[in-house]
Amino acid sequence: MSRDTREITVTVNGAPKRLTVPVRLLLSDLLRDVLGLTGTHVGCGQGPCGSCTVLADGGTVRSCLMLAVQADGMEIETIEGVAAGDGALHRIQEAFREHHALQCGFCTPGIVMATVGLLRRSPHPSADERAELMEGHLCRCTGYRNIDAALAALAGEG
Amino acid sequence: MKPAPFDYESPATLDEALALLDRPGACPLAGGQSLIPSLSTRRMRPDLLVDLRRIPNLRGIDADAHSLRIGPLVTFAEAAASSELRSACPLVVEAIRHVGSPAIRNRGTLAGNLVWADPASELPLVAVALRAVLTLRHRDGVREVEAADFFLGAFETAIRPGEIVISIRIPKGATGARAGFAEVSLRRNAPALAAVAVQIEAADGRVRAARIAAGSLQPTPMRLASVEAALEAAEPGTDLPALGALAAGQTIAGLAGQSTAGYAGTVLPALVGRAIASTLAAL
Amino acid sequence: MAVGLVGTPVRRLEDHRLLTGKACYVADIVLPHMLHMAVVRSTRAHAEIMDIRTAAALAAPGVRLILTGEDVRDLGPLPCIDLFPDSKPALHRVLALDKVRYVGEPVAVVIADDVYAAEDAAELVEIYYRDLPVVLDLEEAASDAPPALLYPEFGTNVANICRQEVGDPDAAFAGAAHVFEETFRIHRYAAAPMETRGVVADPTAQGGRITLHTSTQFPHLVRAFLGGVLGIPESEIRVVAPDVGGGFGAKCEFYPEEVVSVVAARRLGRPVRWIEGRQEHFVATTHAREQVHAMRAAVDADGVVTAVTLKSLTSNGAAMFTLATTPASISSAMLRGPYRIPNYRAESLSVLTSKTPLAVYRGAGHPQAVLCMELMMDRIARDLGIDRIDLRRRNMLTKQELPSDRGTAIVLAGKVVYDSGDYPGCLDRVLELAGWDDRLRRQAEARAQGRIVGLGVACFVEETAIGPYETGHVRVDGSGKVTVLTGASPHGQGTATAIAQLVAEELQIPFTDVTVRHGDTDVVADGVGTFASRGGAIAGAAARLAAHKVREKAVLIASELLEAAAVDIEWVDGRAAIVGVPGRSVTLAEIARRATAWNSLPTGLSSFNLDEVAHHQVPGISFANAAHVAEVEIDRDTGTVRVLDYAVVHDSGRIINPMIVEGQVHGGIAQGLGGLLMEEIAYDAAGRPLVSGFQDYFLPTSAEMPEIRTGFMESPTPLNPYGMKGAGEGGTTGAVGAIAGAVADALVPLGVRVAGDGPFTPPAVMALLAAARKGAGA
Numbered sequence A: 001m002s003r004d005t006r007e008i009t010v011t012v013n014g015a016p017k018r019l020t021v022p023v024r025l026l027l028s029d030l031l032r033d034v035l036g037l038t039g040t041h042v043g044c045g046q047g048p049c050g051s052c053t054v055l056a057d058g059g060t061v062r063s064c065l066m067l068a069v070q071a072d073g074m075e076i077e078t079i080e081g082v083a084a085g086d087g088a089l090h091r092i093q094e095a096f097r098e099h100h101a102l103q104c105g106f107c108t109p110g111i112v113m114a115t116v117g118l119l120r121r122s123p124h125p126s127a128d129e130r131a132e133l134m135e136g137h138l139c140r141c142t143g144y145r146n147i148d149a150a151l152a153a154l155a156g157e158g
Numbered sequence B: 001m002k003p004a005p006f007d008y009e010s011p012a013t014l015d016e017a018l019a020l021l022d023r024p025g026a027c028p029l030a031g032g033q034s035l036i037p038s039l040s041t042r043r044m045r046p047d048l049l050v051d052l053r054r055i056p057n058l059r060g061i062d063a064d065a066h067s068l069r070i071g072p073l074v075t076f077a078e079a080a081a082s083s084e085l086r087s088a089c090p091l092v093v094e095a096i097r098h099v100g101s102p103a104i105r106n107r108g109t110l111a112g113n114l115v116w117a118d119p120a121s122e123l124p125l126v127a128v129a130l131r132a133v134l135t136l137r138h139r140d141g142v143r144e145v146e147a148a149d150f151f152l153g154a155f156e157t158a159i160r161p162g163e164i165v166i167s168i169r170i171p172k173g174a175t176g177a178r179a180g181f182a183e184v185s186l187r188r189n190a191p192a193l194a195a196v197a198v199q200i201e202a203a204d205g206r207v208r209a210a211r212i213a214a215g216s217l218q219p220t221p222m223r224l225a226s227v228e229a230a231l232e233a234a235e236p237g238t239d240l241p242a243l244g245a246l247a248a249g250q251t252i253a254g255l256a257g258q259s260t261a262g263y264a265g266t267v268l269p270a271l272v273g274r275a276i277a278s279t280l281a282a283l
Numbered sequence C: 001m002a003v004g005l006v007g008t009p010v011r012r013l014e015d016h017r018l019l020t021g022k023a024c025y026v027a028d029i030v031l032p033h034m035l036h037m038a039v040v041r042s043t044r045a046h047a048e049i050m051d052i053r054t055a056a057a058l059a060a061p062g063v064r065l066i067l068t069g070e071d072v073r074d075l076g077p078l079p080c081i082d083l084f085p086d087s088k089p090a091l092h093r094v095l096a097l098d099k100v101r102y103v104g105e106p107v108a109v110v111i112a113d114d115v116y117a118a119e120d121a122a123e124l125v126e127i128y129y130r131d132l133p134v135v136l137d138l139e140e141a142a143s144d145a146p147p148a149l150l151y152p153e154f155g156t157n158v159a160n161i162c163r164q165e166v167g168d169p170d171a172a173f174a175g176a177a178h179v180f181e182e183t184f185r186i187h188r189y190a191a192a193p194m195e196t197r198g199v200v201a202d203p204t205a206q207g208g209r210i211t212l213h214t215s216t217q218f219p220h221l222v223r224a225f226l227g228g229v230l231g232i233p234e235s236e237i238r239v240v241a242p243d244v245g246g247g248f249g250a251k252c253e254f255y256p257e258e259v260v261s262v263v264a265a266r267r268l269g270r271p272v273r274w275i276e277g278r279q280e281h282f283v284a285t286t287h288a289r290e291q292v293h294a295m296r297a298a299v300d301a302d303g304v305v306t307a308v309t310l311k312s313l314t315s316n317g318a319a320m321f322t323l324a325t326t327p328a329s330i331s332s333a334m335l336r337g338p339y340r341i342p343n344y345r346a347e348s349l350s351v352l353t354s355k356t357p358l359a360v361y362r363g364a365g366h367p368q369a370v371l372c373m374e375l376m377m378d379r380i381a382r383d384l385g386i387d388r389i390d391l392r393r394r395n396m397l398t399k400q401e402l403p404s405d406r407g408t409a410i411v412l413a414g415k416v417v418y419d420s421g422d423y424p425g426c427l428d429r430v431l432e433l434a435g436w437d438d439r440l441r442r443q444a445e446a447r448a449q450g451r452i453v454g455l456g457v458a459c460f461v462e463e464t465a466i467g468p469y470e471t472g473h474v475r476v477d478g479s480g481k482v483t484v485l486t487g488a489s490p491h492g493q494g495t496a497t498a499i500a501q502l503v504a505e506e507l508q509i510p511f512t513d514v515t516v517r518h519g520d521t522d523v524v525a526d527g528v529g530t531f532a533s534r535g536g537a538i539a540g541a542a543a544r545l546a547a548h549k550v551r552e553k554a555v556l557i558a559s560e561l562l563e564a565a566a567v568d569i570e571w572v573d574g575r576a577a578i579v580g581v582p583g584r585s586v587t588l589a590e591i592a593r594r595a596t597a598w599n600s601l602p603t604g605l606s607s608f609n610l611d612e613v614a615h616h617q618v619p620g621i622s623f624a625n626a627a628h629v630a631e632v633e634i635d636r637d638t639g640t641v642r643v644l645d646y647a648v649v650h651d652s653g654r655i656i657n658p659m660i661v662e663g664q665v666h667g668g669i670a671q672g673l674g675g676l677l678m679e680e681i682a683y684d685a686a687g688r689p690l691v692s693g694f695q696d697y698f699l700p701t702s703a704e705m706p707e708i709r710t711g712f713m714e715s716p717t718p719l720n721p722y723g724m725k726g727a728g729e730g731g732t733t734g735a736v737g738a739i740a741g742a743v744a745d746a747l748v749p750l751g752v753r754v755a756g757d758g759p760f761t762p763p764a765v766m767a768l769l770a771a772a773r774k775g776a777g778a
């Protein structure tokens, strides 16, 4: 694929992996095509849409704006690691379902991951914190009001 | 939408990095939030990416008596969380609220943003307003460039091939300095159509120091020196937003080729007024 | 428990997979030995292709095949299904041959081992062009002396003319007390679903059948079109729409990549995948809306609009895509909306321009029509000094006047006969919901303080639930669980949930016992698809009809099992029970097991298995209606428009799931808002689009969305056995009218006359204000 490859070590959803990757491979492609974690979606590949958002060392990042080699040594979390092993939805996912905060679902994993990150830092995020989160996510289906309602409910409001 | 091939190194020392960057077609990689999208569209096709992330001492914000020194790998998120920046250079923190979205701010660096020199960027404006000084390292030496001299045009700076920014030094404002940032964009998290950055130090009802710059008027940030002077000369009790707006209007009127200032020129006086008002509200 | 399931906001069956990352969109499909395709696209808006050199690209690492127009010369063009008999068939080729007509037109494809290699090689394909004049301006393109003819063989750039004629407009104008004229300009923007398009073409099925996985809204039509273009029977083709990340009309078109990937896959004997890039999307996927409407209205002394004439142009871009004339057809057929206007004439031209092909997007032609009609209504009211609500009421069809044959027709769908609804009632309800009088008062106060505040109201009627038909197949197996196969192909609408609700209610079982399958032409033999707000109503009706037949069959089987006459059997909670004999009942599972093929045929039955198929044949279009109210404020200093408040009352007949319908309305409003305030695909003078992705094509974010209050009315349609109409598009249609009306209203005191749909960006609004000042000064 490329002239050049590197060996990297990443932990993905708790499982350490040692991989040889082309240096130009994007993290989004590593997750989706190499590791088969296709729940991380690519809506633009340029940064604005947020559908590819994952957690890297606990902070949200755009997986389309990182090279896989830059993730060397990092801990990556994706949507596949959010629900419990028995398939029971995480409370964030439950809130999204309850408030009809998704339609086609394409943007959803990115927003859920950002919410996972936010609630860890701030268990009862303020309206401003929620608005800040939503700065980074485009959704073409829902018109956002129901997403905002789900986030408010998770914050303990509404 | 996939990068063209390149070579990649992540050197462990600055010297190694500088040596690699001396090769033709080499390009430093910091947070990648401007670089990687350009690689993916193949607008940029460097031969060698030199990832700065493993180099020690490029992170962190240090202070001495007169200035703050921001390392080139300091991200927007780290800067926004810095209490030192918040108190001594609040404008930096104010401006960062307008940069991208949380995930972008988690990765993107202030230095990378300055080097990218997008005319719609917020940080170049702040750097010019606050008289920041960039320290540039090349394998052959070090030099310092004032922000006002750093920006040469849209996406064009004084940085030379092989050089990297190793620090951004910003003179400290007096304790109690306050800042305001006014911006118009098409929607939340879209590039600025016009922006004004203001930082004011005040005492006894007087403006001791005003730092004001405007973006999107021309390809590079524009310091509004006459507006700064007007505020600094104002008697206590003056309506400062109105005064600033007036002075900004005069600046625009006097601008050579003012018609090219377009929309940003039209709204500049109002934005100056607003940025000053929000600064005063914070005081 | 299932009784009364329809009409309740049950949570969606779809969500669990979508929320856990287990959905499967086309880009998630990985097949053994799969190759990757990159498309080399025209960089010129109009040019002759002098030469294409592929040697360097072919020699690049990992490259397996390159195809150019010559290689697919014999394949038919892509069909346009809404052409009129005298249309100029300016059809899109699979790959450009001899000429390119827009930036983005596919010229060649490169198939390689991975997508990185394919893109590397695509850069090495050399194309030599000789530029031809470009045709961008709509009026110029349609004129007698256009800068160029895109298809010289037709002698014109006008590909189609759609006419509507009702009553005697000339007489009405001759006798009019007032005549109003306005030319409305509507800009070009796009559906821009979050998932781009993509395909995986797999030639490896047994017997050489082709499987095409494609992100589409109508897999069965793709199968038919693909068979037609390739000249192979449909039975040799399986089309699968996997999970689809939004479509909104843009995926209700048949695209060249859906053909060329299959050609390449068959040649190579290996699966081929292509996933559209976002930058590519903005040139390769249909655009929408761009029209000019020259409209005249004749009004009598009492403010009754007696006639309207319309001459409209649609910028169809460089070829007629699948549903190319529909925007012109709908906007001309539906312009009068809920207003009586007894005399009407329209001439609507579909015009070829050097741009990406344009076709349908949520609302198709309705948003354009509503924009023009409602801005015209406001202007008439203003100029005649009549309250604008009052003017609307005077002209509005009442409940008693329905059904009403409007004398117009919509291509593919048929005659426009409004079936049911209470248009004035809907207007009243939304005014109440919005607190209209209070808002008017507050607007006056705000204006007195120098603020620029505007109120907009939009009333409309829209075509929904078009035919021709949809299929439903309901099967109960020995586990007692129910599987529904539907011909709809939903992609976010929650149709599976809605269908499950209908079927579960019919069979009185928990709706989680129902599985709905769709989108795979091998699983669902026949279907039409999801577009034109048809999924829930038409497919829902078909599924419920099938469920009803299943229940009737189940009762017959039960009568044998229970040794009772069918008339003595009642259906309770998913069981057949003997009336008045407690404890004597059989479950759905027991009944289904009795009907399996390894038993004898149950008495009185002519077929095995507890399953039934139903077609819901649509007797006519059902028309939904709504009224929207928007309040906006414009920042005088910056020109920023903010939508402060929003209220909508929507009537789409009987509602299956109000939560889902409300979600559709919200999403639709966001799209209307985006189109009016920030979305635009502009072109430079050389015909290059000025949009390269979401970094310069701005979709609204959460921060721009107002609070939305939604009310519902339910006027059942007689055209659907369960009274259901469609609800997928109205949000957008109404938002375009209401927000444009509000912006126009806000600017009235400043002397600005709004005659278009913006986009009302801060610079555009400042320019309007400056122009008005200049006009006032002159």
Ligand SMILES: Cc1cc2nc3c(=O)[nH]c(=O)nc-3n(C[C@H](O)[C@H](O)[C@@H](O)COP(=O)(O)OP(=O)(O)OC[C@H]3O[C@@H](n4cnc5c(N)ncnc54)[C@H](O)[C@@H]3O)c2cc1C
Pocket: A046, A047, A048, A065, B027, B028, B029, B030, B031, B032, B033, B034, B035, B036, B037, B072, B098, B099, B100, B101, B104, B107, B108, B109, B110, B111, B112, B113, B114, B115, B116, B118, B120, B121, B122, B123, B159, B163, B164, B165, B166, B189, B190, B191
């Ligand atoms: C969706 C999105 C939204 C955005 N919104 C905004 C916004 O609102 N406002 C805004 O201002 N920006 C915005 N940006 C741009 C962006 O965040 C920045 O320009 C930024 O992060 C660059 O820093 P980086 O560390 O990511 O630099 P990189 O992308 O790694 O590099 C940028 C350039 O700087 C060079 N470079 C990096 N570090 C150095 C160094 N130390 N010395 C010399 N050269 C160096 C690189 O070679 C490259 O040319 C946005 C980006 C995205 C993707």
Ligand code: FES
Pocket: A041, A042, A043, A044, A045, A046, A047, A048, A049, A050, A051, A052, A053, A062, A063, A064, A065
């Ligand atoms: S795909 Fe990464 S931000 Fe859109």
Ligand code: FES
Pocket: A101, A102, A103, A104, A105, A106, A107, A108, A138, A139, A140, A141, A142, C194, C245, C246, C492
């Ligand atoms: S649910 Fe479809 S894009 Fe958000």
